Amino acid sequence: LTITENESAPTVSLTSSAASIGENSGTSLTLTATLSGTTDENVTVSISTSGTGTEGTDYTTISDITISAGDTTGTASFTPTDDSIYEGDETGIVAISGVSGGGASESGTQVVTLTITENESAPTVTLTSSASSIAENAGSSLTLTATLSGKADEAVTVSISTSGAGTEGTDYSTISDIIISAGSTTGTASFTPTDDASDPVYEENETAIVVISGVSGGGASESGSQSVTLTIIENESAPTVTLASNASSIAEN
DSSP: OOOOOOSOOOEEEEEESOSEEETTOOOOEEEEEEESSOOSSOEEEEEEEESSSOBTTTBOOOOOEEEOTTOSEEEEEEOBOOOSEEOOSEEEEEEEEEEESTTOEEOSOOEEEEEEEOOSOOOEEEEEESOSEEETTOSSOEEEEEEESSEESSOEEEEEEEESSSOBTTTBOOOOOEEEOTTOSEEEEEEOBOOOTTSOOOOOOEEEEEEEEEEESTTOEEOSOOEEEEEEEOOSOOOOOOOOOSOSOOOOO
16 A cells, blocks of 8 residues: 655755854854754755855864754854955855755755855065175175065065166166065065176166055955165276376476
8 A cells, every 4th residue: 555645845045143153253153054944864964165264273173964854944054264364255055955865855956055254354465685785796795575464364575666776677686566475474586786896987876666556365455665775886986087187387388
């Protein structure tokens, strides 16, 4: 004999206790899988994730959800991971990737999008030099250092421009833009004066004004207006002038 089932096969929906959570909240959101009706065996709801956040890094691994036989709900936790790196707000897109047991199936396409709210301030960049002056014939370089106020999750490029009495590429070597690697707080470039020993030219001391002309990556920005003024100390002696004549006398006529 066949007993014909009069109940509809249950379907599963997915919800969250909230749409966002602070990275440093120290708490979790509750993901709830809900059956439209009870079933006589356990239902396993498989979970998959995507979004700008990474499961296992930006939030802990989310377990699949088990709805016990006779129940209509089961839960899992969404727990953000607090770190010291600025990443901006990130999303965790949580979806049902499969349903098994109890004849249950997913109700259409179930997805919840959760936002992890960044608690770190966006980093700012400062610029310093290892010294304020260097001799033209030093045979060495000054170190320019760009420093972030906090770590970022991607590389930060600090663009450099120059002005002053000295000329980049002539009186000193071209200064490269500065790259601060992801997870680091500093990057450097060199300031190297050019010695004109092979064809000495007296130029007096010359200045190079080095500034940040732009910042990109990692949500970083320049801290106010950053500038360092460097002096190239002339190593040639100032020229002197003598006066001579090709003779000491000449006839009036």
